[in-house]
Amino acid sequence: xxxxxxxxxxxxxxxxxxxxNAPPEIRGLESSxxxxxxxxxxxxxFDPPEMKVWMERMAERGWTAPTWPTxxxxxxxxxxxxxxxxxxxxxxxxxxxxxxxGLEMIGPTLLQFGTEEQKDLHLPxxxxxxxxxxxxxxxxxxxxxxxxxxxxxxxxxxxxxxxxTKVWTSYGDLSDWxxxxxxxxxxxxxxxxxxxxxxxxxxxxxxxxxIQLISGKSPFCETRFDDVRVPVANVVxxxxxxxxxxxxxLGYEREMIADAFGGSRSGSKKxxxxxxxxxxxxARHYGxxxxxxxxxxxxxxxxxxxxxxxxxxxxxxxxxxDAAKAGHRPGPESSLFKVYATELNKDRHELMVRIAGAQxxxxxxxGYEDEEIALTRAWLRSRGNSIEGGTSEIQLNIxxxxxxxxPD
Amino acid sequence: xQLVLTEDQELLAKTAADFVAERSPVSRMRQLRxxxxxxxxxxxxxxxxxxxxxxxxxxxxxxxxxxxGLAELAVxxxxxxxxxxxxxxxxxxxxxxxxxxxxxxxxxxxxxxEAVVSGDRFLAxxxxxxxxxxxxxxxxxxxxATGSGFRITGEKVAVLDGAAADAIVVVARTAxxxxxxxxxxxxLVPADAPGLRVERQxxxxxxxxxxxxxxxxxxxxxxxxxxxxxGLAVLEAVADRATVGLCAEMLGSMSEAFxxxxxxLKDRIQFDVPIGSxxxxxxxxxxxxxxxxxxxxxxxxxARGVDEGDGEAAKxxxxxxxxxxxxxxxxxxxxxxxxxxxxxxxEHEIGFFLKRARAAELTLGDASWHRNRxxxxxxx
Numbered sequence: 001x002x003x004x005x006x007x008x009x010x011x012x013x014x015x016x017x018x019x020x021n022a023p024p025e026i027r028g029l030e031s032s033x034x035x036x037x038x039x040x041x042x043x044x045x046f047d048p049p050e051m052k053v054w055m056e057r058m059a060e061r062g063w064t065a066p067t068w069p070t071x072x073x074x075x076x077x078x079x080x081x082x083x084x085x086x087x088x089x090x091x092x093x094x095x096x097x098x099x100x101x102g103l104e105m106i107g108p109t110l111l112q113f114g115t116e117e118q119k120d121l122h123l124p125x126x127x128x129x130x131x132x133x134x135x136x137x138x139x140x141x142x143x144x145x146x147x148x149x150x151x152x153x154x155x156x157x158x159x160x161x162x163x164x165t166k167v168w169t170s171y172g173d174l175s176d177w178x179x180x181x182x183x184x185x186x187x188x189x190x191x192x193x194x195x196x197x198x199x200x201x202x203x204x205x206x207x208x209x210x211i212q213l214i215s216g217k218s219p220f221c222e223t224r225f226d227d228v229r230v231p232v233a234n235v236v237x238x239x240x241x242x243x244x245x246x247x248x249x250l251g252y253e254r255e256m257i258a259d260a261f262g263g264s265r266s267g268s269k270k271x272x273x274x275x276x277x278x279x280x281x282x283a284r285h286y287g288x289x290x291x292x293x294x295x296x297x298x299x300x301x302x303x304x305x306x307x308x309x310x311x312x313x314x315x316x317x318x319x320x321x322d323a324a325k326a327g328h329r330p331g332p333e334s335s336l337f338k339v340y341a342t343e344l345n346k347d348r349h350e351l352m353v354r355i356a357g358a359q360x361x362x363x364x365x366x367g368y369e370d371e372e373i374a375l376t377r378a379w380l381r382s383r384g385n386s387i388e389g390g391t392s393e394i395q396l397n398i399x400x401x402x403x404x405x406x407p408d
Numbered sequence: 409x410q411l412v413l414t415e416d417q418e419l420l421a422k423t424a425a426d427f428v429a430e431r432s433p434v435s436r437m438r439q440l441r442x443x444x445x446x447x448x449x450x451x452x453x454x455x456x457x458x459x460x461x462x463x464x465x466x467x468x469x470x471x472x473x474x475x476x477g478l479a480e481l482a483v484x485x486x487x488x489x490x491x492x493x494x495x496x497x498x499x500x501x502x503x504x505x506x507x508x509x510x511x512x513x514x515x516x517x518x519x520x521x522e523a524v525v526s527g528d529r530f531l532a533x534x535x536x537x538x539x540x541x542x543x544x545x546x547x548x549x550x551x552x553a554t555g556s557g558f559r560i561t562g563e564k565v566a567v568l569d570g571a572a573a574d575a576i577v578v579v580a581r582t583a584x585x586x587x588x589x590x591x592x593x594x595x596l597v598p599a600d601a602p603g604l605r606v607e608r609q610x611x612x613x614x615x616x617x618x619x620x621x622x623x624x625x626x627x628x629x630x631x632x633x634x635x636x637x638x639g640l641a642v643l644e645a646v647a648d649r650a651t652v653g654l655c656a657e658m659l660g661s662m663s664e665a666f667x668x669x670x671x672x673l674k675d676r677i678q679f680d681v682p683i684g685s686x687x688x689x690x691x692x693x694x695x696x697x698x699x700x701x702x703x704x705x706x707x708x709x710x711a712r713g714v715d716e717g718d719g720e721a722a723k724x725x726x727x728x729x730x731x732x733x734x735x736x737x738x739x740x741x742x743x744x745x746x747x748x749x750x751x752x753x754x755e756h757e758i759g760f761f762l763k764r765a766r767a768a769e770l771t772l773g774d775a776s777w778h779r780n781r782x783x784x785x786x787x788x
Contacts (some may be wrong), residue, residue, distance in 0.1 A: 162543040280788045294788050303788070308727050315705035319411035326412045333705075336698045399697060400690035403668055407685045 041132025073127030172221030448616030458527025489660025504531025511634030570618030
C-alpha cells in the first residue's frame with residue numbers, strides 16, 4: 001500500500017503535467033480494443049497528427065508503460081500510482097497515448113520470461129510505440145485445441161527454419177513483429193514440443209493476407225511462413241517449454257479482454273450507469289417513449305436485466321481488486337471475467353440492434369446514420385467475443401477443472 | 409466501498425461457521441418441521457445466539473447491542489443460511505427490530521429493545537396483504553382514531569414468525585386510498601392486544617409464518633411508531649435492510665446446495681465414471697459457480713451501500729435480491745436434477761434447499777419486482 005500523501009503529491013504532479021502536455025486536439029478521442037486509437041508501429045498513421053506528439057511526450061515520461069521498470073522505457077510506477085495516473089488521464093479526457101499487444105501481452109510476458117537481451121531489445125521499442133506486435137497462436141487446424149498446432153521450426157545452426165500458417169493474427173497487416181507458438185519437437189506429447197518464438201515480420205518468407213469478417217471488416221489476418229529464418233536467440237524461455245509461456249500470456253490476454261469489455265480498471269460505477277443510460281437513450285430515440293417508464297414493459301425489463309448483470313459484473317471485478325489490495329491471493333471469482341464479460345458484451349449489442357429495429361439493419365448507403373451502421377457492424381463483430389481468446393466453452397471447462405475440481 | 413471482509417468480519421464468519429457446524433445441522437430444521445413446532449425455531453438456540461452477540465449486532469450499545477452494520481450481520485446470516493437455520497433474525501432483528509430502532513420513541517425502544525437484544529423477546533412485522541403483492545404502499549388495513557387511540561381492522565398475510573412474536577409492528581392506513589404513498593402509519597401492537605388474532609401458517613419451507621387478523625384491534629396513542637401518516641419511508645428503509653439480510657441467507661443456502669451438488673458430482677459413479685466428468689454437467693456447474701460469485705459481490709455491495717448511506721443503496725439492494733432470487737432457484741433446481749432420483753426424496757436434504765429458495769424468492773419482492781424497482785429508480 002502506498003503512502004496516501006505521496007499519492008496525492010503524485011496526483012498533483014500528474015495533473016499539471018497532463019494539462020501542460022496533452023494537446024487539445026486529442027482530448028476526448030475514442031480508443032478501443034477494436035483498433036481505434038493509437039497502436040504505434042512502423043506503419044502507424046496519426047490522426048490527428050497531434051497524437052504522435054502525445055505519444056512521444058508520454059513515452060519520454062515512461063507513462064505509456066507506467067508500471068514497467070524505467071530501464072526498459074517504463075515509468076517505474078507502483079500499481080497505486082499507475083491507477084492515479086489513469087484517473088488523471090481520464091479526468092483530462094486524454095486518450096491512451098499508445099495501445100496494443102506489445103504493452104498488454106508480449107511486454108508483460110517478456111518481463112516475466114525474457115532474457116536480459118530480449119528485454120533490452122524489445123521493451124523500450126514497445127514503450128516508445130516504434131514496434132507493433134501481433135499474436136501467432138491459432139492455426140487453421142488448431143483453434144480451441146491450441147496445443148495441436150503444427151507450424152514447424154526446424155533447427156539449422158543458430159537459426160530455426162520456420163514453415164506453416166497462423167490465422168486470426170489481429171492486425172497482422174499493420175504489425176512489425178509477431179510472437180508465435182511453433183512446434184520444435186513433433187515426437188513429444190502435444191504440449192511439450194512447443195516453443196515460444198519472436199519473429200520479425202520483415203524477414204523473407206513472411207506473407208500476410210487480411211480475412212474479411214461477417215461485419216465486413218478485416219481486423220484479422222492469415223499469416224504464412226515459408227522457410228523463414230529465425231535466430232534461436234529469439235526463443236522466449238526454453239526450447240520446447242513454450243506452453244508455459246503461452247498460458248501465462250493467455251492470462252494477460254484474458255485480463256485485457258475482460259478490461260476492454262467493462263472490467264474498467266478504476267471500477268467506477270459512473271461508467272456502468274453511463275452505459276445503462278445509453279440503452280435507455282437509445283430506446284427513447286427509437287420510439288419507446290420520451291419520459292417515465294419505457295412504453296414496452298418487456299423491453300424495459302430486458303434493459304434492466306442487462307444493466308443489473310453488468311453492475312454485478314463490475315462489482316465482482318471490484319471485489320477481486322479490493323481483495324488483491326488487501327493482500328489476498330486471487331480468488332476463484334477472477335476465472336469468470338473473460339466468459340462473463342464477453343457474453344454480456346454480446347447481449348448488449350444484441351439488445352441495441354433490436355432496440356434500433358429496422359434502423360439496426362443498415363449495411364451501407366442511404367437511410368442510415370453512420371452510428372446506425374456502426375451499431376449493426378459492431379453487433380456482428382461482437383459475435384466473436386466469446387470465441388477469441390479462448391471460447392466460452394473452454395472457459396467453462398477451465399472453471400470446472402481448476403476451480404470446481406471436477407474430474408476429466 | 410471496500411468489497412472485502414475485514415479481519416473482524418472474517419473472525420465473525422469463522423465463529424458462525426463453527427457454531428453452525430456444531431449446533432445447527434440441517435437435520436434440526438427437519439425435526440422442527442416434523443414436530444410441527446409452534447414457533448418453528450429453537451428459543452434455546454436463539455438465546456445462545458444472543459449471548460454470542462449476534463442478535464444485537466445492528467442495535468445501539470444503549471440496549472446492549474454492538475452498533476455494527478449489515479456487513480457484519482450478513483456474514484452471520486450467510487452461515488445460518490448454509491444450514492437453513494430457521495431462527496428469526498429476519499422477523500425480530502431486521503423487520504420488527506429495525507422498525508423500532510429507526511422510528512421508535514425513546515420509551516418504546518427502552519421498553520423493547522433490551523429484551524430483544526438479550527434474546528428474551530420476539531418481534532414481527534405485519535405488512536403484506538392478500539392484494540398487495542410486494543408493494544409496500546398498497547395497504548388496505550385501516551386504523552381509525554378513537555378517543556384514546558386507534559382501532560385497526562384488516563388482515564395481514566405471510567407475517568414471518570408472527571406466532572412467536574411478543575409484539576407485532578402493524579402497517580395500517582390512517583388516511584388516503586389503498587395505494588396512496590401518504591397516510592400509512594406503523595403501530596407497535598402487543599401480542600395480547602384485544603382484537604388481535606394470530607394464526608400460525610405452515611409453509612413449504614417449514615419456516616414460521618402467520619396470518620394476522622386485526623378485528624377492530626384497540627391500541628393506545630402510544631402504540632404509534634414514528635409519525636402518523638408518514639410510515640412509508642420507515643417501511644422502505646426497514647424493507648431494504650431486511651432484504652439485505654435475506655439475501656445473505658440466500659447466498660449461504662445456495663452456496664451450500666452447490667457445494668453438496670459438487671460433492672455428489674464427484675462421488676456418484678455411472679457408466680463406470682464420476683458423473684462430474686460429463687461435460688453436459690460440468691458446464692452447468694461452472695455456470696452456477698459464476699452466478700453465485702456474482703450474487704456474492706451484489707450482496708456485499710448492498711450491505712455496505714446501506715451501511716454507508718450510499719446514494720445508490722436502494723438500487724444495490726434490488727440488484728442483490730433480483731440476482732439472489734434467480735440464482736437460488738436455479739441452483740436448487742439444478743441441485744435436484746443433478747442428484748437425480750434421490751434428490752426427489754424427502755429423506756434427502758437437498759430438497760429443503762429448493763423449498764427455502766422458493767420461499768425466500770417470494771419474500772420482500774421477487775426478481776421481476778426488483779428489476780422493475782431498479783428501472784424506476786434509474787428513471788425509466
